[in-house]
Amino acid sequence: MGYARARSVVVDGVTGRLVTVEADISPGLSAVFGSREQGDRVRAAILNSGYGWPDARVTLPCESSESITDLAVAVALLAADGCLPVERLDGVVLLGELSLDGRLRPVRGIVPAVSAAGTSTVIVPAGCADEAAAVPGAVVVPAVRLSEVLERLRDGTLTPHIRAALRAASQLDLSDVPGNHAARFALEVCAAGGHHLFMVGDGPGLMLAERLPGILPPLDDAAALEVEAVYSVAGQYDRAPGRTPPMSAPHHTTTLAGITGNRHRPGALSLAHRGVLHLHEAPEFNRRILDALPGPMDSGEVRLLGRERLVHYPARFQLVLSAATCPCGRDCTCTAMVRRRYLERLARPLEHVELRARFERSSPAAGPGEPSAVVAARVREARERAAVRLAGTPWRANAEVPVRLLRRYLPAVPEVIALLDVSVSAGLITATTVPQLVRVTWTLADLRGASQPTEEDAARAMELWQGARDASR
Ligand SMILES: [Zn+2]
Numbered sequence: 001m002g003y004a005r006a007r008s009v010v011v012d013g014v015t016g017r018l019v020t021v022e023a024d025i026s027p028g029l030s031a032v033f034g035s036r037e038q039g040d041r042v043r044a045a046i047l048n049s050g051y052g053w054p055d056a057r058v059t060l061p062c063e064s065s066e067s068i069t070d071l072a073v074a075v076a077l078l079a080a081d082g083c084l085p086v087e088r089l090d091g092v093v094l095l096g097e098l099s100l101d102g103r104l105r106p107v108r109g110i111v112p113a114v115s116a117a118g119t120s121t122v123i124v125p126a127g128c129a130d131e132a133a134a135v136p137g138a139v140v141v142p143a144v145r146l147s148e149v150l151e152r153l154r155d156g157t158l159t160p161h162i163r164a165a166l167r168a169a170s171q172l173d174l175s176d177v178p179g180n181h182a183a184r185f186a187l188e189v190c191a192a193g194g195h196h197l198f199m200v201g202d203g204p205g206l207m208l209a210e211r212l213p214g215i216l217p218p219l220d221d222a223a224a225l226e227v228e229a230v231y232s233v234a235g236q237y238d239r240a241p242g243r244t245p246p247m248s249a250p251h252h253t254t255t256l257a258g259i260t261g262n263r264h265r266p267g268a269l270s271l272a273h274r275g276v277l278h279l280h281e282a283p284e285f286n287r288r289i290l291d292a293l294p295g296p297m298d299s300g301e302v303r304l305l306g307r308e309r310l311v312h313y314p315a316r317f318q319l320v321l322s323a324a325t326c327p328c329g330r331d332c333t334c335t336a337m338v339r340r341r342y343l344e345r346l347a348r349p350l351e352h353v354e355l356r357a358r359f360e361r362s363s364p365a366a367g368p369g370e371p372s373a374v375v376a377a378r379v380r381e382a383r384e385r386a387a388v389r390l391a392g393t394p395w396r397a398n399a400e401v402p403v404r405l406l407r408r409y410l411p412a413v414p415e416v417i418a419l420l421d422v423s424v425s426a427g428l429i430t431a432t433t434v435p436q437l438v439r440v441t442w443t444l445a446d447l448r449g450a451s452q453p454t455e456e457d458a459a460r461a462m463e464l465w466q467g468a469r470d471a472s473r
Contacts, residue, residue: 004079004086007093008072009116011109013312014229014266016116018093021069023076025054035065041098042074049102049147054081067097068107071123074098074146075153088153093117095132096125102146108265111232114138115225121158123149131237133163134228136221174211174375177204179366184208186357186464188375191215192382193443194397196297196319196353198282200343203361205322209278210247212320215376216275217383218243223274226314230270245275248317252284259289260296261313263306269296272317282321283345293319293349318399319353321346354399354436356467382446389442398442403435412438415455423462437461 002025009016047053054077072094079086095113096104104125107113114122114135121139124132129142140161143149152158177184183199187208190197199205219227224243231240241247250259250268261267269277279285296302300316326334327342334342386398390409395401401409412420420437423429429437440461441453448457 002080002082002086004076004084004089006072006076006079006089007117007120008069008095009093009113010066010068011112011233012309014109014112014226014233014270014314016109016112016114018116019069021072021076023073023080025077025080038065038067038070038073041067041070041100042077044100045070045098045102045146046074046078048100049145049150051078051083052081067105068095068109068113070098071096071104071146071149075149078150084150084154088156091120092153092158093120093122094149095122096128096143098146104143104145104149108235109229109233110237111135111225111229114140115229121160123152123158128237129161130163131228131232133161134240135225172207172211172214173372174208174215175368175371177207177211177362177369179362179369180204180208180359182467183357183359184369184375186355186467187212188215188379189440189443189447189464190318190320190355191375191379192447193386193439194318194399195355195440195443196399197321197355197357198346198350198353199320199322199357199359200325201359202324203359205359206278206280208359209249209276209280209320209322211372212276212278212318213241213245213247214372215379216245217376217380219245219274227274230266230273230314234265234271236271241275246272247276247278248272249278249280252279252281254285254289256286256288256292260292260302261304261311263304263311266302266313266315269302269315269317270313273314275317276320277317278320278322280322282323282349283327283342287345290345291348294352297349297352316400319349321349321353351432352436354440354461355464357464358467378447381449382443385446385449386442398439398446401439406435406438410439410442412441413452413454416441416453416458419455419458419462428462429465433465437465440464 005020005022007018007020010019075094078084079089097107099105106125106127110124110128110131111134114132121141122132123141123143126142126144129140132138132140141158142161186197191212227246228240231237248268248271259268261270296315302313302315304311326332326339328334398410420434424431441457444457444460445453
């Protein structure tokens with residue numbers, strides 16, 4: 001006869017929630033588990049670790065049949081059976097799936113699970129230790145087997161894990177991309193204001209896009225943890241980019257579920273959270289994917305219908321679309337109509353894209369481009385100016401300020417409004433484009449170190465918006 005409880009965590013979307021697992025040993029009753037698979041794993045792991053199987057009843061919250069709670073279920077059972085003083089489980093959270101031979105297997109979602117554990121000591125599978133220790137302030141104890149967990153709890157040898165060194169930042173440098181001044185400038189404005197960018201042409205679109213994370217400001221503590229939580233739940237923690245904003249570049253054959261995610265794991269949109277989503281050869285993507293982009297671009301998250309409730313994944317990214325001018329590749333003989341149709345596939349996402357640029361094959365005579373470090377320094381100064389203006393708000397960049405609050409945080413001076421109004425009257429832009437351009441004028445002013453945008457900034461924003469408009473002609 002005995003009773004014990006242990007704590008674990010279940011993960012919904014990218015949010016962890018503490019759960020309590022109770023084991024109640026009453027003679028004659030057989031064990032009841034959250035799921036049959038979990039029951040089989042836990043029973044085999046206990047027997048193969050050299051412990052006896054108690055006649056026990058196990059009470060679990062209904063959703064805790066997740067494999068991440070295996071370790072807590074097994075330890076609660078063994079404690080109730082007298083293998084461990086029950087008070088040893090106070091202040092401890094147990095995470096990990098059990099294999100049949102009693103070893104601990106890594107699980108997805110360790111970062112949000114450890115975050116939810118708060119100040120408790122968290123025991124995790126050794127393969128997840130670095131990932132778990134990414135959470136600031138976490139006390140993480142790695143273990144390899146169930147029997148080792150029992151020993152450590154009994155003996156109090158809960159030695160915290162020290163995280164291995166962070167990965168080095170990306171080595172990709174803008175100096176590798178010669179010429180292309182217009183596209184490089186658009187990329188710099190994109191980084192400085194957090195704007196979306198469309199690049200069209202035949203040449204280094206991919207190289208330019210890949211170098212965007214290297215000129216963006218490094219992630220702060222909160223953003224870095226959000227990104228690590230997404231990669232953790234996706235089971236791709238080894239690809240989390242550390243302090244560099246992430247880059248997610250799905251292939252055009254990726255399915256809609258691969259882009260948006262499903263109820264078990266986030267997709268490409270969320271792997272770009274706080275960083276860059278690059279769609280290379282963008283018109284080749286499935287139309288349903290292209291048309292699904294504006295929702296997350298507006299809301300900063302992906303909402304999916306799970307089994308019983310909505311699953312939310314964060315997805316606040318900068319979109320970079322790159323495209324060739326036509327579907328045939330080089331030595332084009334396509335008609336203007338074919339080329340226009342090709343790029344028209346991008347119509348929906350392009351309604352939300354403020355910057356357009358053409359790129360071209362660089363000639364070797366152009367010499368090396370300006371290095372990333374120099375561009376990044378200008379971007380950082382521009383972002384600092386924006387940060388002062390946006391202090392006390394949830395937004396970090398000009399592009400994030402909602403239309404209804406533009407007047408308050410990014411007011412347009414009369415000569416800027418005058419020029420944009422003329423452009424609307426002339427049919428060059430629509431009224432819905434005006435707020436996008438106002439945000440860009442502020443980014444241009446920030447890059448110049450000016451206190452507010454001028455008419456020239458408005459003209460430049462118009463040029464950047466029109467940048468690749470004639471590509472289909
Ligand atoms: Zn062609």
